[in-house]
Amino acid sequence: MTTFTDPHKESFRLSMLIYDTRYRSMTIQVVAMFGFMLMAAWLINNTIQNLNALGKPIDFGFFSEPASYDINQRLIEYNSRDSHLRASFVGLLNTLMVAAMGCALATVLGVVIGVLRLSGNWLVARIMTVYVETFRNVPVLLWIVFFMAMLIETLPAPNAFRGENATASMWLGDSVAVTNRGLYVPEPLFSRSLGDVSFFGAFNISLDLIAIVAVLAGGLYVSHRIKVRADRVQEATGIRPTTWYQRLGVVAVPVIVLLAGLGFHLGFPALKGFNFQGGIYMRNSLLALWLALSLYTAAFIAEIVRAGILAISRGQTEAAAALGLRPNRIMNLVILPQALRVIIPPLISQYLNLTKNSSLAIAVGYMDITGTLGGITMNQTGRELECVLLLMLVYLTISLSISLVMNWYNERVKLVER
Amino acid sequence: MKKTVFLGALTVAGLAAGAAAAGTLDDVKARGKLNCGVTTGLVGFAAPDANGVWNGFDVGMCRAVAAAVFGDPAAVEFVPTTGKTRFTALASGEVDMLARNTTWTFSRDVDLKFEFVGVNYYDGQGFMVPKALGVSSAKELDGATVCIQTGTTTELNLADFFRANNISYEPVPIETNAEAQQQYLAGACDVYTTDASGLAATRASFEDPSAHVVLPEIISKEPLGPLVRHGDSEWGDVARWTLNALIAAEELGVTSANIDELAKGTNNPEINRLLGSEGNLGEMLGLSADWAVKAIKAGGNYGELFEKNIGENTPIGLARGLNAQWTDGGLLYSPPFR
Numbered sequence: 001m002t003t004f005t006d007p008h009k010e011s012f013r014l015s016m017l018i019y020d021t022r023y024r025s026m027t028i029q030v031v032a033m034f035g036f037m038l039m040a041a042w043l044i045n046n047t048i049q050n051l052n053a054l055g056k057p058i059d060f061g062f063f064s065e066p067a068s069y070d071i072n073q074r075l076i077e078y079n080s081r082d083s084h085l086r087a088s089f090v091g092l093l094n095t096l097m098v099a100a101m102g103c104a105l106a107t108v109l110g111v112v113i114g115v116l117r118l119s120g121n122w123l124v125a126r127i128m129t130v131y132v133e134t135f136r137n138v139p140v141l142l143w144i145v146f147f148m149a150m151l152i153e154t155l156p157a158p159n160a161f162r163g164e165n166a167t168a169s170m171w172l173g174d175s176v177a178v179t180n181r182g183l184y185v186p187e188p189l190f191s192r193s194l195g196d197v198s199f200f201g202a203f204n205i206s207l208d209l210i211a212i213v214a215v216l217a218g219g220l221y222v223s224h225r226i227k228v229r230a231d232r233v234q235e236a237t238g239i240r241p242t243t244w245y246q247r248l249g250v251v252a253v254p255v256i257v258l259l260a261g262l263g264f265h266l267g268f269p270a271l272k273g274f275n276f277q278g279g280i281y282m283r284n285s286l287l288a289l290w291l292a293l294s295l296y297t298a299a300f301i302a303e304i305v306r307a308g309i310l311a312i313s314r315g316q317t318e319a320a321a322a323l324g325l326r327p328n329r330i331m332n333l334v335i336l337p338q339a340l341r342v343i344i345p346p347l348i349s350q351y352l353n354l355t356k357n358s359s360l361a362i363a364v365g366y367m368d369i370t371g372t373l374g375g376i377t378m379n380q381t382g383r384e385l386e387c388v389l390l391l392m393l394v395y396l397t398i399s400l401s402i403s404l405v406m407n408w409y410n411e412r413v414k415l416v417e418r
Numbered sequence: 419m420k421k422t423v424f425l426g427a428l429t430v431a432g433l434a435a436g437a438a439a440a441g442t443l444d445d446v447k448a449r450g451k452l453n454c455g456v457t458t459g460l461v462g463f464a465a466p467d468a469n470g471v472w473n474g475f476d477v478g479m480c481r482a483v484a485a486a487v488f489g490d491p492a493a494v495e496f497v498p499t500t501g502k503t504r505f506t507a508l509a510s511g512e513v514d515m516l517a518r519n520t521t522w523t524f525s526r527d528v529d530l531k532f533e534f535v536g537v538n539y540y541d542g543q544g545f546m547v548p549k550a551l552g553v554s555s556a557k558e559l560d561g562a563t564v565c566i567q568t569g570t571t572t573e574l575n576l577a578d579f580f581r582a583n584n585i586s587y588e589p590v591p592i593e594t595n596a597e598a599q600q601q602y603l604a605g606a607c608d609v610y611t612t613d614a615s616g617l618a619a620t621r622a623s624f625e626d627p628s629a630h631v632v633l634p635e636i637i638s639k640e641p642l643g644p645l646v647r648h649g650d651s652e653w654g655d656v657a658r659w660t661l662n663a664l665i666a667a668e669e670l671g672v673t674s675a676n677i678d679e680l681a682k683g684t685n686n687p688e689i690n691r692l693l694g695s696e697g698n699l700g701e702m703l704g705l706s707a708d709w710a711v712k713a714i715k716a717g718g719n720y721g722e723l724f725e726k727n728i729g730e731n732t733p734i735g736l737a738r739g740l741n742a743q744w745t746d747g748g749l750l751y752s753p754p755f756r
Contacts, residue, residue: 056531152600
């Protein structure tokens with residue numbers, strides 16, 4: 001027999017924690033929570049005890065000791081006498097660099113390929129389908145290794161540029177050297193440089209770069225103001241004033257004046273000794289990793305873009321066409337702005353994937369943070385647990401930061417609901 | 419009922435935490451085979467042949483230990499490790515010993531908590547360059563691109579050498595010897611540096627070995643030896659004395675050809691003690707009396723192993739040099755079997 005009357009408050013018994021449906025779920029959750037915490041505590045305790053038994057208690061002191069190894073690609077000053085901490089930081093910057101380059105290229109390629117896959121042109125659409133299916137269905141590690149092998153085996157070694165009967169020559173009027181060690185392109189140099197400014201005594205940033213970025217940002221802001229004013233004039237009078245030369249002028253002229261003032265010239269790479277010297281050197285490892293990660297992720301982004309576009313009702317295209325818009329304006333003004341709202345959330349996770357996949361860099365000897373902190377430092381100091389924990393923390397931080405920025409962007413572009 | 423489940427779970431957790439590591443020798447005996455960490459493939463030292471059978475100088479060390487423990491040189495599971503993964507593999511217990519041309523250093527011994535059981539090859543770091551480069555000394559390598567296996571002592575020596583000589587270089591870190599070979603032969607690096615023995619072995623596998631030279635500079639001391647985990651001295655003793663038995667056998671003139679004869683008893687008490695016809699050295703190690711006989715029969719004594727795998731009559735063609743017996747002016751010197 002069941003009764004439907006509520007029990008009296010005084011009649012609470014301990015067994016009701018299990019048999020009374022009002023309390024049961026809470027009881028189960030509390031028990032499960034305790035179980036989980038016990039499990040975690042046991043794991044941590046076990047680890048600490050075993051490490052102590054092994055004579056290797058957790059200790060981060062090794063970070064201040066000299067790293068003793070060299071890193072080929074360094075965005076900040078570093079030599080083998082610097083600490084493990086600095087070596088890790090060099091690796092972190094390399095990770096961030098390849099991730100940023102990869103996300104940028106993957107987005108451009110992905111959007112273009114995604115749009116082209118919907119093209120009315122049968123051949124173009126099919127070629128893009130083949131691209132997407134090949135790239136996303138082969139593991140990215142294989143692509144990385146494949147690109148590296150292609151670079152190493154097909155391009156000429158620096159030696160081939162040497163001597164009277166050289167078998168290889170530089171491109172674009174002796175300014176770009178393409179070798180199997182990487183790409184050498186001209187570098188910007190300043191004969192009247194402003195020097196560097198030191199940040200916390202840890203790394204230097206060129207004042208020239210800061211000045212150029214500042215002037216460029218200022219120019220872009222003024223250009224934006226001009227556009228806003230033109231919009232207002234157009235709304236008021238219906239006639240849009242011609243502003244392109246003003247907008248180009250306020251961006252370009254100050255930058256050109258600044259560059260001339262700094263004595264801007266290009267430094268060309270030249271074959272000296274064993275290698276090319278001078279110019280910006282993009283190592284084969286960076287190129288292989290960058291291209292492989294970008295092309296692989298672009299295939300996924302293309303599918304996301306395609307899905308986003310297909311999510312916009314066909315009526316929108318037809319309505320826009322009825323208003324007399326041409327196809328590319330329909331895409332830019334009507335379809336893409338709406339599709340972006342569908343595209344952004346899955347795009348975030350592709351950016352995260354690309355960043356995490358960059359940890360495969362060691363396959364081609366690119367010194368990212370997995371190669372420095374999680375590779376050589378871990379190996380030379382024998383502090384596996386400390387290094388791996390830190391490495392996880394670093395990737396977690398990078399990923400959460402990307403999420404944060406992209407979520408903020410998503411908030412801005414998403415449909416305002418009333 | 420809930421209570422019993424909970425208590426049961428606690429008991430299981432307690433048991434798992436309390437299960438202390440037993441002695442490695444007992445583990446190995448119970449498993450019936452030895453897990454031995456070797457390189458991913460370095461001809462002469464450790465590489466599988468066409469039939470998938472591992473061969474080489476370091477492999478010989480693994481087989482000798484397996485023979486000493488089980489009497490069967492084939493009771494070995496070879497675990498290929500890279501310069502980066504080897505220490506984790508040993509520390510975690512995935513392998514029982516490492517015989518993987520690993521340099522004995524202070525920090526590996528003391529800080530990384532390993533125990534080197536001896537030196538089976540006295541080596542030093544060298545440089546290999548294509549002959550066409552026309553380089554005759556490592557000091558002429560300013561600005562060169564250098565291929566290097568990551569996670570090795572050579573990486574550190576290289577940084578020190580170039581720094582001390584105040585010349586620049588571009589390191590290209592590489593995971594395995596095979597990848598290094600590919601990059602070096604394609605000209606993606608000018609120089610390949612590793613232990614001189616490894617260079618000789620790598621060069622031997624080239625299509626045209628004579629097009630490459632090993633530079634005269636040896637920039638470091640690299641005593642290579644087998645190692646085991648710290649804190650299990652019994653197992654360390656088994657590995658140490660197996661290595662010593664191979665060295666002592668050569669010194670005493672015991673070879674795989676005459677060992678059956680000598681094992682029956684000789685006039686030399688030291689040979690008798692080594693081969694177990696006198697005394698109980700095997701028992702002290704926790705092995706059978708004829709452990710050394712089996713170890714030596716597995717691949718021969720130290721000299722035989724050397725000549726067969728890396729000696730002057732092999733493609734690798736290494737001279738004994740420092741690795742001769744002390745009686746011949748080398749550094750090999752086994753403590754007495756007494």
